[in-house]
Amino acid sequence: MPALQPTADQFRSFRDDPHDGPIAQVNLLKYRVRAAYAPGDPEYGADESGAAAYQRYVDAFTIAAAEVGGICLLHSNVERFFIGAGDWDAVLVMHFPSRAAFMGSLGHGDYVAMTRHREAGLLCQELIVTRPVTADL
Template sequence: MNCENAVFPPAEQAAAFFSAADDGPFVMLNLLKFRERAEYPDGSEGHLSGREAYARYGAGVRACLQAVGGEALYAGAITEIMIGAVDELWDMVALARYPSRAAMMAMIQLPEYQAIEKHRIAGLAGQLNIRTTPVARA
């Protein structure tokens, strides 16, 4: 199994995601890997770790999620792996619920989101975003 972290999806991957049929609510699993030091394009905030920069993003993204009917469900440090193996563990996991793909697109277009995204970019070395949907119960 190949695993590749990224800060942004390739254009074709993002287009495919947002143009797919909107089949309702989902939870996005975010596996996050932080930079040792935050990297802002203007060189500011060099004293911050990647985790600290991302925490600034996390503090603001909750309101953005709520603005589109979503919510932050959980965030926690990844401490060890029990089953399986990876070359390197991610640093953190975060779960966010969205009512739809359209709501997620609306969120990333919010001016408030645009203002905080610089902290996400500065803090992340890469991530995996995995869309999950509820399993029908018998």
């Protein structure tokens, strides 16, 4: 089932996890063919790709993440599936020094404004939270 937001249980489980070390998030992204901004949004009716709308979100979120110590490690288009089959357009990998830092990025003053680009650009995504075993940052 396509998803854009965590369920309430997924959010609580993430928020309440006692692990206080670094986390990395692997986002598997499927873009809309055309961006779908909500009526009343200044971008409503713009003729652009979902990928272009989502890129505006990545640009803004990377700045918000940096303010709490986060970093964008990778934002890349999928070239092909070498093993297995999938239907993802791109991958985004974010690293945060702690769970609290990631939660802080969600509380950024511009977060609501930037998420309109995310919602307009994405059809669905999978977001996998990891606890890095090794990281060369």
